[in-house]
Amino acid sequence: MNKTEALQRITELREQLHKHNHNYYVLSQPTISDFEFDMLMNELMTLEKKFPEFADDHSPSQRVGSDINLEFKQVAHEYPMLSLGNTYSEEDVRDFETRIQxxxxxxIQYVCELKYDGTSISLRYKNGKLVQALTRGDGVQGDDVTTNVKTIKAIPLSLQGSDYPDEFEIRGEIMMPFQVFNQLNAEREEQGESPFANPRNAASGSLKMQNSSIVAKRQLDCYLYYLLGKQLPAREHFKNLELARSWGFKISEDSKLCQSIDEVLDFIKYWDTKREELPVPIDGIVIKVNSIDQQEELGYTAKSPRWAISYKFKAEQVATRLLSVTYQVGRTGSITPVANLEPVQLAGTVVKRASLHNSDIIANLDLNLNDFVYVEKGGEIIPKIVGVDVDQRDGNAEKIEFIDTCPECGTELIRLEGEANHYCPNSVFCPPQITGRIEHFIGRKAMNIDGLGEETIDLLYQNGLVKTIADLYKLKKEDLLPLDRMGEKSADRILSSIQESLNVPYERVLFALGIRHVGQTVAKKLAKTLTSVQALKAASLEDLVNIDEIGEKIAKSIILFFEDEAQNNLVNELIAHGLQFELNEEELAGQTNKLEGLSIVISGSFSLHSRDELKALIEQNGGKNTSSISKKTDLFLAGEKVGPSKLEKVEKFGIKTISEQDFIQMIS
Structure with missing residues (x-):
């Protein structure tokens, strides 16, 4: 066989095998026997070996994996992989609808989808070819597991048809079917290995294996459920999924487009009883707003989209004995009581501890030592106590009383009005608060200081090298080298990363300070409005409350922080070390007050900018984004396909309507 004939046959075999893979693993409609499939695959692999110049990363032969060990590199997500808010009752689902309305x-149309219980994956395609697969990671960046993902036969390496975007992402869940899971565990037990606790752990562990040939043997499956990109084919989520199915993706046939929240609730009730019949695990239902225009309008919080939630089916519940209650101190001084339990098997894992959250929970449960308590997993992740079997209680049982003083430093606890938690006010000298603040400060979303883990921070603190976050900037190589498991390369990496953190922008520095109730989104709002820490210190309660999304609780927390002499000294020390405590010239150059005092509603689709870009421009120029039209709305920024009810309200309140071009002219 010459090269021309070989290339022709290789191309034919690849096309046939891609088609047979799709028929078997996506459509569940095989058209040839396993033996015939294997013979075609063997022929292809023989030809590819004989003619290596025709190698192709997207060949079906890549699905068998390799014996070469991998090291996963971390890659930033183009679009953050956020988590979903959880609901557990019909009332919660109706509240979700109320918030959207x-x-x-x-x-509003809703799309209901099965919430598969596996490990999240994001797949990137370019010109119809799979080019990258990333795990969720921390939502900002994940592990590149492309080589392992190529072994999953439900995931197309090359797409069918030609109407897909040039470049896009599609997200889904990688799972291990029950049949495969049971078979794998039987094999592990035969070989004297510990069985996997549940299919989710088995899928996650398999995906992160270093040897892709073993991953191939694990027979993982994958359902896709979310399309992202700059040029999506449709403006409806459900339609995009239908199109993705035609390109060869495994999209659940059980998803449903619902016209009302009652239809959504019927879908939930149906699957609550039918889920046991599925070949793969699910733990709930995901509810999404169908219209992408509405999704963009509803937007996101720092952690999750406002246009989607998950309904979690009732968790498994078990009874066990309460042995004791201990108390943990968080970085903000918040005291969390923890129940220590007689170990018990629950939802595939052994549970020994459960959160009791605060003193009110303990009082409402009327807890006593050695009580038999009912434990379930909230969202099937964090165990919690939901009740007590009082019939089994000893008559001499000792009542659990919440503590009065900090378990770490002995300071008397306080409870602020309107808050559920008790706090230790000794923020300067309480050890867990100190180390907790440092851990928060160095985090990826804050100062992103690499190489400093929890253990290293504890060692630095115990050795008196770091007592505040400012002390990090005084560290020298000779301080680090004597620490356990600290080599020269590790020390250099830490010091280099600390130096690089001096370039972290003001909004992230503000978040890194760990001011109570000031998360990423709030820090961003504060930095854009009060462009330096000096302006923030000087702001009154009224000034702060007038900032978009800043309520009285957050405002009081900021004022209390800067009234504390120790915190003020700390900030001054950080300024002296060179941290960014004001917007830089480039950021300030883009800031104007051209829209100051104007409340603007955006609606419709736009040709020059995305909605997020327009919202950013409004904030950059001193305006305020609002989501709904009212008498207080000053301007209505209208794109194409604006809904009639919105236009009706605009007319009713006499609000001025401007186009995208008008808006650009206003701020140019």
Whole structure:
């Protein structure tokens, strides 16, 4: 066989095998026997070996994996992989609808999807070829597991048809079917290995194996459920999924487009009883707003989209004995009581501890030592006590009383009005608060200081090298080298990363300070409005409350922080070390007050900018984004396909309507 004939046959075999893979693993409609499939695959692999110049990363032969060990590199997500808010009752689902109706006046369609219980994956395709697969990681960046993902036969390496975007991402869940899981565990037990606790752990562990040939043997499956990109084919989520199915993706046939929240609740009730019949595990239902225009209008919080939630099926519940209650101190001084339990098997894992959250929970449960308590996993992740079997209680049982003083430093606890938690006010000298603040400060979303883990921070603290976050900037190589398991390379990496953190922008420095109730989103709002820490210190309660999304609780927390002499000294020390405590010239150059005092509602689709870009421009120029139209709305920024009810309200309140071009002219 010459090269021309070989290339022709290789191309034919690849096309046939891609088609047979799709028929078997996506459509569940095989058209040839396993033996015939294997013979075609063997022929292809023989030809590819004989003619290596025709190698292709997207060949079906890549699905068998390799014996070469991998090292996963971390890659930033183009679009953050956020988590979903959880709901557990019909009332929660109706509250979700109420919140959405406050933010948009348009009729709402919902898409209901099965919430597969596996490990999240994000797949990137370019010109119809799979080019990258990333795990969720921390939501900002994940592990590149492309080589392992190529072994999953439900995931297309090359797409069918030609109407897909040039470049896009599709997200889904990688799972281990029950049949494969049971077979794998039987094999592990035969070989004297510990069985996997549940299919989710088995899928996650398999995906992160260093040897892709073993991953191939694990027979993982994958359902896809979310399309992202700059040029999506449709403006409806459900339609995009249908199109993705035609390109060869495994999209669940059980998803449903619902016209009302009652239809959504019927879907939930149906699957609560039917889920046991599925070949793969699910733990709930995901509910999404169908319209992408409405999704963009509703937007996101720092952690999750406002346009989607997950309904979690009732968790498994078990009874066990409460042995004791201990107390943990968080970085902000918050005291969390923890129940120590007689070990018990629950939802595939052994549970020994459960959170009791605060003193009110303990009082409401009327807890006593040695009580038999009912434990379930909230969202099937964090165990919690949901009740007590009082019939089994000893008559001499000792009542659990919440502590009065900090378990770490002995300071008397306080409870602020309107808050559920008790706090230790000794922020300067309480050890867990000190180390907790340092851990928060160095985090990836804050100062992103690499190489400093929890153990290293404890060692630095115990050795008197770091007592505040400012002390990190005094560290020298000779301080680090004597520490356990600290080599020269590790020390250099830490010191280099500390030096690089001096370039971290003001908004992230503000978040890194760990001011109570000031998360990423709030820090961003504060930095854009009060462009330096000096302006923030000087702001009154009224000034702070007038900033978009800053309520009285957050405002009081900021004022209390800067009234504390120790915190003020700390900030001054950090300024002296060179941290960014004001917007830089480039950021300030883009800031204007051209829209100051104007409340603006955005609606419709736009040709020059995305909605997020327009919202950023409004904030950059001193305006305020609002989601719903009211008498207080000053401007209505309208794109194409604006809903009639919105236009009706605009007319009713006499609000000025401007186009995208008008808006650009206003701020140019």
């Amino acid at each position: 406050k933010l948009t006046e348009e009729p």
